[in-house]
Amino acid sequence: xxxQERLQVLRETKPxxxxxxxxxxxxxxxxxxxxxxxxxxxxxxxxxxPVPAKTPEEWVPLVF
Numbered sequence: 001x002x003x004q005e006r007l008q009v010l011r012e013t014k015p016x017x018x019x020x021x022x023x024x025x026x027x028x029x030x031x032x033x034x035x036x037x038x039x040x041x042x043x044x045x046x047x048x049x050p051v052p053a054k055t056p057e058e059w060v061p062l063v064f
Contacts, residue, residue, distance in 0.1 A: 001026050016057045020050035 001009075001021075009028055013019055020030040020042035029050060030041035042050035 010053065010055055011059065013055050015055055015059075017055050019053050019055065020047065021053065022047050023049045023051065025051055 018032050018035055018038035020038045022029050029045050029047045030038045032038040032041055
């Protein structure tokens, strides 16, 4: 999954939601409201080493 595709997945997911990507980060294997739930769902789907990420509460631009 490219960086652009990953960003699109994150933006299309509800705010404040956990997402689990496969170990190679090529697919989304679970979505859930909590870290524990998303890891459990990913493991039940067969992904033993998921890569969790959380969407922000609100998308805001950052200026450095």
